[in-house]
Amino acid sequence: MKQKNITILYWTFTVLFSAFMIWSSVPGINPKGETLQFLHDFLGYPVYFIHFISMAKIIGSVAILVPGLNKIKEWAYAGLFFDLAGAIFSVVMVQKKVDPGMLFFLVPIVLGALSYYFWNARKKSLVNSR
Numbered sequence: 001m002k003q004k005n006i007t008i009l010y011w012t013f014t015v016l017f018s019a020f021m022i023w024s025s026v027p028g029i030n031p032k033g034e035t036l037q038f039l040h041d042f043l044g045y046p047v048y049f050i051h052f053i054s055m056a057k058i059i060g061s062v063a064i065l066v067p068g069l070n071k072i073k074e075w076a077y078a079g080l081f082f083d084l085a086g087a088i089f090s091v092v093m094v095q096k097k098v099d100p101g102m103l104f105f106l107v108p109i110v111l112g113a114l115s116y117y118f119w120n121a122r123k124k125s126l127v128n129s130r
Helices: 003-029 031-041 047-065 070-095 100-127
Strands: none
Touching: 003 031, 003 047, 003 070, 003 100, 031 047, 047 070, 070 100
């Protein structure tokens, strides 16, 4: 695959993944209403943790958008995937079942996996082109 195509795919998946993660984080910065009801009342997360995880997701999402920062980017991808895994685990443990609505979690997982894959492919193609 050409480096230009790899770069286009990388940025497409990365922007979509970051946008999704930021979009899902914003309500947790100052949780109220449905957000507070779901994360605190239903899942049992303490309010301070909701604030923390929301800010961490935003910082991680920005980190994967900034060119360079390779070591930080690795950590950011890991943190965002741990967040998604924790969200799935939390919902399954509270509901005591897996339902078809949880397929929605596949969207950010696939976007993130493709972003990470093409980030590594892009790094490799840049090294090989020198």
